[in-house]
Amino acid sequence: MNTNNIESISPKETPVTATGWVQRHPIAAFILVAMLWSWSIWSLLFLFIKPGGLLQNPPPITFVFVVVGGFGPTISGLLITYLVYGRSGMQALGRRLRHWQVGRWWAALLVIPAITAITPLLRWLAGYPVDFSTMLSLLIPGLLLGLTAGLMEEFGWRGFLLPHLLKRYAPFAASLLVGLIWGGLWHGYADYFGLGGKGLAFWPLMLLVGPILLSAWALVLTRVYQGTQGSLLLSILMHASLSSSALIFGQTYATLSEEILWTAISVGVAWLGSMLFWWMTRHAIV
Numbered sequence: 001m002n003t004n005n006i007e008s009i010s011p012k013e014t015p016v017t018a019t020g021w022v023q024r025h026p027i028a029a030f031i032l033v034a035m036l037w038s039w040s041i042w043s044l045l046f047l048f049i050k051p052g053g054l055l056q057n058p059p060p061i062t063f064v065f066v067v068v069g070g071f072g073p074t075i076s077g078l079l080i081t082y083l084v085y086g087r088s089g090m091q092a093l094g095r096r097l098r099h100w101q102v103g104r105w106w107a108a109l110l111v112i113p114a115i116t117a118i119t120p121l122l123r124w125l126a127g128y129p130v131d132f133s134t135m136l137s138l139l140i141p142g143l144l145l146g147l148t149a150g151l152m153e154e155f156g157w158r159g160f161l162l163p164h165l166l167k168r169y170a171p172f173a174a175s176l177l178v179g180l181i182w183g184g185l186w187h188g189y190a191d192y193f194g195l196g197g198k199g200l201a202f203w204p205l206m207l208l209v210g211p212i213l214l215s216a217w218a219l220v221l222t223r224v225y226q227g228t229q230g231s232l233l234l235s236i237l238m239h240a241s242l243s244s245s246a247l248i249f250g251q252t253y254a255t256l257s258e259e260i261l262w263t264a265i266s267v268g269v270a271w272l273g274s275m276l277f278w279w280m281t282r283h284a285i286v
Contacts, residue, residue, distance in 0.1 A: 022083045027164050030080045031181060034156055038072030038186060041065055045193055052197020066190075067148065073156025073186065081160055093159060096232035105234060108224045109241050112217060115273035116245035119266040123251060135248050142248040146240030157182050157218075158225050158235035172278075175222040179215025187214060201256045208263045216267070216274040217242055223278055226285045 022029040044065050049058045054066070081089045124130040157178055165174035187210045195202045195209075221238050228234050253259035 019083055022080060026080055026084045027161065029083075030076050030156065030160055030164075031185070033079060034072040034076035035185060036072075037075055038069045039189055041069030041072075042189060042193065049193065050197065051192055052195060052202075054193040056197075066193075067152070070149070070152040070190075073153040073161075073182075074151065074159075075156075077156035077160035093155070093232065096159070096230050098233065099228065099231040100233050102228040102231050102234055105224055105228050105231075108220070108227075108234070109237055111220055111273070111277055112238070112242050113245040113249075115270055116249045116266075118269050118273075119262065120249050120251060122265065122269075123262065130251070138248045142244035143240070145247055146242070146244030147236075149243040150236035150239035153182075154232065154236045154239050157239075158221060158230075159232050162222060162225060163230065171222050171226060172219070175218040176215050178222070179218035180211050182218065183214030184211035187211075198256060201260060204260050205263060208260075208267045213267045213270055216270040219274045219278050223281045223285075227281065 042065060045054070045062055048062050049056075054062065078090075078093075081093055085092070120130045120132075120135070161181065162174060162178050165177050168174075169177065188206055191206045191210055192202070195205050198205060221235060224234055224238055225231070251262065253262065
């Protein structure tokens with residue numbers, strides 16, 4: 001067992017206290033803290049914008065709440081790691097953060113951007129207007145957004161949640177569970193502030209870009225996690241490539257029906273690409 005991974009560290013003693021409950025139920029505790037932190041702070045957005053207003057030139061202060069609330073998974077991952085495993089758990093997390101010697105797995109950083117770029121290419125081939133100059137102008141903002149998102153979330157999703165789920169479930173099932181928690185529970189509420197103004201279209205769009213899409217990406221990130229013996233550094237950078245791609249290759253649509261159709265196509269492409277990556281890397285796991 002790789003000593004960088006949290007699976008190899010024994011929990012501390014579990015007295016009958018609140019901390020003891022956390023140590024006996026680490027997954028539930030992680031989810032609870034992450035959701036409470038993020039949802040409570042994001043709820044303050046209602047003071048400044050209506051549902052869906054996050055994409056309609058909101059006041060700058062809203063982004064402060066978005067970012068601070070977005071640190072919920074990382075804060076929860078660090079806190080629960082310390083409560084369950086103590087200093088040894090934090091040291092193991094630090095080793096995983098410094099683990100950069102992952103060989104050819106560095107090339108995996110190109111996987112999600114390459115898959116995401118297929119959608120604007122398909123739209124261009126289908127005769128829809130595609131603004132390639134805007135994509136180029138979003139390169140730097142996209143990279144900054146991606147790195148921020150990776151730091152806000154990955155100490156939680158792949159730093160804490162995935163290794164604990166892998167104690168109980170096969171990698172494919174554990175990936176889907178991460179995708180549902182990450183994309184459905186946590187991201188679903190965040191998406192409400194960006195998509196909530198679209199009426200009933202919010203529901204198919206939220207499901208597509210939330211749990212369905214992020215479950216596909218979770219498969220890719222799990223494979224990279226396995227192949228790199230839990231490198232948290234590469235998980236953060238993989239998340240950065242995911243979020244950057246979403247901004248850079250994001251499209252504008254003339255109607256809601258067009259948006260739903262092309263979002264579904266994009267998610268379908270993501271699933272095909274993720275399953276292909278899962279299959280191609282099946283013999284590459286250390």
